[in-house]
Amino acid sequence: MISTRRWPSSVWGKMKMKFTKMQALGNDYIYINCLNQVVDNPSKWAVFLSNRHYGVGSDGLVLILPSEKADFRMRMFNPDGTEAEICGNALRSVGKYVYDYGLTKESSLSIETLAGIRTLELTVKNGLVSMISADMGIPVLEPLKIPVDFPGDAYVEQPLKVDGRVFMATAVSMGNPHVVAFIDDVDTFPLARYGPAMEHHKIFPKKVNAEFAQVIDRNTLKMRVWERSTGETLACGTGCCVSVVGGVLTGRCERKAVVRQIGGELYIDWDAGSGHIFLTGPSERVFDGEI
Structure with missing residues (x-):
């Protein structure tokens, strides 16, 4: 029996598609410039390309498209083919891609996503983007909008029983659903x-991205993440934002904090005046390819 995870025979050999693999703290995606090429059935391609044995290998597929509302539009697909609203690391990498590959000369950009329009500020050194700061908007705490099945005004520090263990959890949306629980030691957790038990918990009707965070000090957190429809990844930008939001709401950390992950550190600033949360970190091109 031929594995369904192999290349789709219906399109293999009938088209050529250029792509770039990029990573932001090990959170790696395959990026395709759809300003000059068309990707039919991107969900199917996400499944095949993301596979780390039969495909290129990644945490998902990102399409860069024209937009009528912003400078560019991005669509992202998980390794199981489902389309996600937004990803902070992928969003930042889109900024690096469009600048480094000459699609724009601007260092301030707007990107349309399913979660809304997000803005980027690019730091450029020697003609290439070295650091990207993303305005991720205002964190959403209303249970209905996250969504989480909860009758109160906000799901903050609530007991959540998962596979026999009770976590004190806080649910937040950054345009995609998250829940964060603070624990004593993320390394041995x-x-x-x-992770998968929390992702599929019945109170989250659209499933959830699950973060487990540890307080190092009031300006430093350590976090591991189980991403919805993906599994554990080395880093998660929106997950870092939610970890800081959860830490602030429960008195564990300050609004400006570094979040350490397996893949490296991201810098979070939850502005008290505007309510917007800013995510800053690097991104790198891994290689270009054609299939």
Whole structure:
């Protein structure tokens, strides 16, 4: 029996598609410039390309498209083919891609996503983007909009029983649903057990991205993430934002904090005046390819 994860025979050999693999703290995606080429059935391609044995290998597929509302539009697909609203690291990498590949000369950009329009500020050194800061908007705490099945005004520090263990959890949307629980030691935490159980918990009707965070000090958190429809990844930009939001709301950390992940550090600033949260970190091109 031929594995369904292999290349789709219906399109293999009938088209050529150029792509770029990029990573932001190990959160790696395959990026395709759709300003000059068309990708039919991107969900199917996401499944094949993301596979780390039969495909290129990635945390998902990102399409860069023209926009009538912003400078560019991005669509992103998880390794299981589902389309996600937004990803902070992928968003920042789109900024690096469009500048480094000459699609724009601007260092201030707007990007249309399913979660709305987000803005980027690019730091350029020697003609290439070295750091990207993303305005991720205002964190959403209303349960209906996250969504989480909860009758109160906000799901903050609530007991959540997952696979026999009770976590004190806070649910937030950054345009995609998240829940964060603070624990004593993220390094030894059995994420493979509790991550998928929390992702599929019945109170989250659209599933959820699950963060497990540890306080190092009031300006430093350490976090591991189980991403919805993906599994554990080395970094998650929106997950870092939510970890700081959860930390601030429960008195654990300041509004400006560094979040350490397996893949590296991201810098979070939840502005008290505007309510917007800013995500800053690097992104790198891994290689270009054609299939």
